[in-house]
């Protein structure tokens with residue numbers, strides 16, 4: 001089978017599009033931790049939607065499975081090829097086709113890295129509000145396929161909320177041309193949602209029309225210290241009331257995250273002492289500098305007066321704001337400084353977050369007395385990150401995953417707030433989705449990909 005499909009692909013495409021054997025670089029089959037899997041059958045690097053369609057038509061006819069690779073930052077092993085799979089790399093579909101200022105739209109191919117798109121629209125005075133730590137590598141297609149979130153979801157929503165229309169290729173090569181530049185379109189099933197957050201299992205996203213917004217003239221960043229999680233919730237309520245749509249981020253850090261990050265990660269400053277139970281970073285963005293600054297000052301005075309916060313600092317410059325953001329964005333560096341650990345991105349309703357974090361810490365102690373949880377996240381979106389760390393040498397990955405996902409179920413949360421399910425989290429899907437929901441996902445898969453060639457085994461098995 002591999003020889004036949006390779007011959008067919010070679011007959012259809014030029015030599016730079018099809019890589020096989022020693023020409024397949026390590027990056028097509030190595031994860032971010034440096035663990036390599038076997039070589040895929042081939043790597044196909046299309047330039048156009050038509051290329052993707054022709055390639056999938058051949059693979060569909062030959063029943064050859066395909067895994068689509070964007071920036072490969074998803075971290076749930078979705079893009080790691082099985083030995084019988086062909087890799088479809090989106091790396092050469094990287095054109096930004098149009099920035100439409102009056103429509104507030106950018107049209108791009110799916111392989112465009114997020115940061116390049118952000119920088120391109122900035123040149124025209126716009127912002128694309130999706131922003132992730134992996135911005136330099138992750139791609140628009142990957143962002144759509146994982147419904148990526150990030151730091152400004154509280155104001156602009158997830159990727160789903162930013163996609164006006166998209167183009168996708170189905171498993172049999174059929175092209176769905178849905179790149180439309182307007183918000184309103186009530187003409188039946190909105191097919192774009194089939195491809196948002198479905199991790200490439202229903203089609204390959206090739207182009208998209210995305211919403212962009214005028215870049216805010218001003219951003220103010222504050223860091224607050226708080227005595228309890230109830231105060232964190234009170235501050236969120238107050239910030240929403242006082243700042244409305246100008247509240248663009250609300251990030252919570254438990255003491256251990258703030259303390260350890262500012263202690264262990266080189267080059268970070270500590271704007272507030274590290275002995276408070278909770279810290280909140282919040283960001284307000286708008287067009288009127290004076291109003292924004294005085295609004296933020298009034299809010300903090302009110303919060304201090306009502307004893308919602310214990311202490312606060314407003315960044316006095318862009319550099320000071322960046323320094324505060326670096327604390328929140330240094331979780332990867334913190335992880336590297338910690339030793340054995342397992343990371344989680346889960347959702348839990350904000351009124352249950354504190355009890356959830358306490359339950360995890362307690363549960364970890366039953367696994368190893370020196371294990372503990374470091375918790376932080378996008379509190380305003382119900383999304384927490386947990387780093388469960390434990391002493392060497394035992395590998396506690398399975399035990400800890402079962403514990404944290406089990407508790408996520410007990411607290412009626414979601415086992416994936418951001419990264420998706422892929423293969424890594426597949427055993428736990430039932431914790432967050434009912435049998436009927438999973439069966440409905442299978443029905444969709446059977447209808448759109450009858451030979452199950454697109455990312456087979458990702459999210460669920462058939």
Ligand SMILES: Cc1cc2nc3c(=O)[nH]c(=O)nc-3n(C[C@H](O)[C@H](O)[C@H](O)COP(=O)(O)OP(=O)(O)OC[C@H]3O[C@@H](n4cnc5c(N)ncnc54)[C@H](O)[C@@H]3O)c2cc1C
Pocket residue numbers: 067068069070071072073074075078079090110111131132133134137138139140141142143144145146147148149150151199200201203204205206332417418419420455458
């Ligand atoms: C440091 C760091 C920080 C992160 N922070 C966040 C965060 O704040 N929020 C968040 O949501 N995620 C975060 N992530 C996870 C990750 O960056 C996102 O899931 C991102 O959207 C993945 O994009 P990608 O291009 O790397 O996709 P990949 O990892 O290449 O692929 C992810 C999935 O999408 C599929 N896919 C990729 N491109 C296409 C396409 N064109 N058509 C169909 N399917 C496709 C793949 O097959 C796979 O199933 C972070 C990751 C890292 C490493």
